[in-house]
Amino acid sequence: MSSSPVIDLDPPPHPDLATASLFFDFDGTLVELAPTPDGVVVDDRLRDRLARLAKATNGRVAIVTGRSIAQIDTLMGHHAAGLAIAGSHGAEWRTERTGHVTPQRSEALESAAAELRAFADLEGLLFEAKSLGVTLHYRQCPDREADTVAMAERVADRFGLQANRGKMMVEVRLPGDKGRAITTLMDDAALRGTTPWFFGDDVTDEDGFAAAQALGGAGVLIDPPRATAAAYRLDDVAALRDWIDAVLAAAEAGTEGAA
Numbered sequence: 001m002s003s004s005p006v007i008d009l010d011p012p013p014h015p016d017l018a019t020a021s022l023f024f025d026f027d028g029t030l031v032e033l034a035p036t037p038d039g040v041v042v043d044d045r046l047r048d049r050l051a052r053l054a055k056a057t058n059g060r061v062a063i064v065t066g067r068s069i070a071q072i073d074t075l076m077g078h079h080a081a082g083l084a085i086a087g088s089h090g091a092e093w094r095t096e097r098t099g100h101v102t103p104q105r106s107e108a109l110e111s112a113a114a115e116l117r118a119f120a121d122l123e124g125l126l127f128e129a130k131s132l133g134v135t136l137h138y139r140q141c142p143d144r145e146a147d148t149v150a151m152a153e154r155v156a157d158r159f160g161l162q163a164n165r166g167k168m169m170v171e172v173r174l175p176g177d178k179g180r181a182i183t184t185l186m187d188d189a190a191l192r193g194t195t196p197w198f199f200g201d202d203v204t205d206e207d208g209f210a211a212a213q214a215l216g217g218a219g220v221l222i223d224p225p226r227a228t229a230a231a232y233r234l235d236d237v238a239a240l241r242d243w244i245d246a247v248l249a250a251a252e253a254g255t256e257g258a259a
């Protein structure tokens, strides 16, 4: 079987913050991955970086995540209030103008969650309950991957829900994707006509990269080289933090580039 070679991508240039809208995935992009969902570290330097970016872009900074908005609020504290957030892969969102827009949890989701919780208990998986979905994590028992994914896909299919895979996990949830999430946020009067940049690490971020590009912007992969719809790449969370610091330093010194 032949597969096309993966071409490495350049690091992103500095965006023109006067016209850019910046969208960030959370886990693996803004914060380092941890063994468990509750184990991630959100430090004050990250909160400070996001606040300074929001100031420099006139508020056009958003988190676009597979986590629920409630989880981001818990992890970010009151700093989350200053940012737009699309949670649950875009099934819910919150901006200053719209407030929190979210569908109801469906009976199908309740039933699917009960079945998957029982499966997780039996298999020794970490079960994560979220506002509009559930995640089965096999990071602690990678040999359970195939069975776990198969179970999640069966249950999603039976209850008319969406299953998707991510890093060492599979989710069952209400429909949504990060492309739609970015398109929805970009329709806000404050963002319309600006240039979207989306930074993400996981396969579920690929829809977001494609949407950013379709809207005249670009995706930035935060991961080792792989086949991707992103136009640029940085190695990891630390490299993204350094890049943000350089962008902020240039902007705050009044020497910002205009990509």
Ligand SMILES: O=P(O)(O)OC[C@H]1O[C@H](O[C@H]2O[C@H](CO)[C@@H](O)[C@H](O)[C@H]2O)[C@H](O)[C@@H](O)[C@@H]1O
Pocket: 025, 026, 027, 028, 032, 033, 034, 035, 036, 037, 038, 039, 040, 064, 065, 066, 067, 128, 130, 135, 137, 139, 166, 167, 168, 169, 171, 202, 204
């Ligand atoms: O869209 P994201 O913001 O990247 O969220 C995707 C999922 O992230 C979380 O899981 C991932 O991070 C965990 C903590 O570092 C890690 O243990 C796990 O293996 C990763 O897949 C979160 O728990 C999920 O709910 C999100 O959907």
